[in-house]
Amino acid sequence: MEIYLPVAEMSVNWLIIIALGTGVGFLSGMFGVGGGFLMTPLLVFTGIPSTVAVATTLSHVTASSMSGALTQWRKRAIDFTMAAIMLVGGVAGTLFGVWLFALMRRQGQMDLIVALSYVVMLGGIGFIMLRESLATLKAYRSGVTISSRPVNRGWIQALPFKMRFRQSRLYISVIPPIGIGFVVGMLSAIMGIGGGFIIVPAMIYLLRMPTRVVMGTSLVQIIAVTAITTVLQATSNYAVDIVLAGLLVSGGVVGAQLGVRAGARLRGEQLRFLLAVLVLVVGAGLAWQLVARPADVYSLSEGAP
C-alpha cells in the first residue's frame, strides 16, 4: 500500500492519501470552499514537508474548483470581466507570495509563517462566521428575517478608475477587486489555499456583487490563481509532487461531488455554523503547536540555510 513520492522523496500509504483527498473534498463540496486550509495542515501532520504540502495542495483546489466552476458556467453565473480584473491583482500577489515563500524558506521561518498565517486567518474567519451563523440561527428561530445587505458603500464608491461589470450589474472602481486579488494570490502561494473563504465574503460585503454570480466568479478566480501558483512553485521551489497531487485530486473530485449532495440537505446557516466550528478547531490545533514546548527544540533541514 506504500507509494514513493518522487519530489517529497518519501514513501506514504496511498490509501491514507486518497482517503484524505476524499474527506477534504467531501467537506469542500459540502461547504463550497476549496479545502486547502484543511488539506495543508493534514498533509503536514502525515509527515510531508510543509513546502511540498503547500505547493501540492493547490492542485487539489484547482480540481475541485474546476468541477464546481463548470456547474456554475452552465448556469451562466460567472462574471468573467470581474474575474479577469481580480486576476491582474492575483498574478502580482502570487509572484510576491512565491518570492516571499522562497525567502522565508532560506531564513528557516517557513513553518512559523505558514502556522501563524493559518492561526490568524482561521481564527478570524472562524470567529466571524460563528457569530454570523449563530445570529442567523437565533433570528430564524424567533421568526425574524434579517437583511444582510448593508446599504452604504462608503469609500469603495469614492475610488477612481471606475469600470462597468455587466454580469454583476456594478459600476465600481477596479482598485478593490485588484487589491482582493493581490491578497488572495499572496495567501495562495504562502498557505496553499485557493482563498475562497476570503474572496466570497469580500465579493459580497465589499464589492456588493449579487450572490448569484459570486460562487462561479470566485471559482474561476481560484482556478486561475492556483494554476499559476502551481506553475510558479514548480519552477522556483521544485516543491510540487505530481504523484501526491494525483492521489489527492482523484480522491478529492469524488469526495467533492458527494459533499455537494450532502450539503444540499442542510440550510445555509447550519452549514456556516459547522464550517465555523471546523475552522476554529483546526486553528486552535495549530495555535497549540506554536505555543507547546516541542519534543526537540532542534530541527534539521537539508541544504543551505
Added chain:
Amino acid sequence: MKRHARRLAPLLLAIGLLAIGWGGTAQAQDLVSGISQDVVQITSNYTGTDIVVFGAIERELNTQNRDIVVVVRGPDEPMTVRRRDRVAGVWVNRDAARFEGLPAYYYLAATKPVAQIASREALARYGLGLQALQPSAIGSHHDPEPFRQAAIRYHRRVGLYTENPGSIDFLSETLFRTRVPVPAGVTRGQYNVEVYLFRDGQVVSVQSTPLFVDATGLERRLFNMAHDAPLSYGLACVFMAMLLGWISAVLFRRPD
C-alpha cells in the same frame, strides 16, 4: 525462513568461493569482503530493503583481540540545524548552524562497541562511530557542538544513523556476515561499504566497496522532470487537476 534460505544460497556460495580463492593468496590479504548487491533501486513501492555484507578473514590462533567493523556511509549532504526558542510565548527558530560533511546515511556494525575496539584517536581517524562524525560547521557564531549532537539525534530517530555493535555473525572461524538495512527514506547517490579488520586496537586491513542507491523507472523520470523541465512539469500538474475536475463534473452531472 524458506525465502530467506533461497536468498542466502547464492551468498553462501559466494562466501565459499571467496574463502577458497582467499586460501591461495593468504599472505597477500588477510581480509576479503563483498556485498550481496551493489545497486539498490528505489521503485514506486519501495519500503526499504536489506543488503548483506560478508567476508572472510585469515585464520589465526588468537581471536581474542580481533575485531571487525562494517560501515555503510551515504553521500555527504550539507545540513542546517536550527534551534527554537520561545519568543513572546511562541516557539521560533533562532540560532542555526550549517554543517558540511555529514553523511546522509550512516550504519555501523561491529563485533563489539567501538569504544572497546580502538582508541578515540583511531576511531576519529577512520570516522568510526557516530561520535567520530565531525563535520565542519559553517556560519555559526556559537558553539556548534549541541547542534551537531542534535543532527545526530535527529538522524538516529528517523533510522538514518545507526550504531549496531554485536551484529556481526560468524558463520565459521573465518567467515562473517552482517545485514545492513537500507530504509525507505534514504537519499539517492553513491554509498560506500567499508570493512575494517582490527587487531589489538590497530587497523590491519580495510576493504571498500561502492554501493549505488538510485530511483528507477517512473520515479526517476518524474524527479528529473521536476528539476530539469519544471515549467512543463508544473503545467502537467495543472492540466491533470483540471482534467480530473472536468471529468468528475461531467460524470456526476445532475439532470437539471
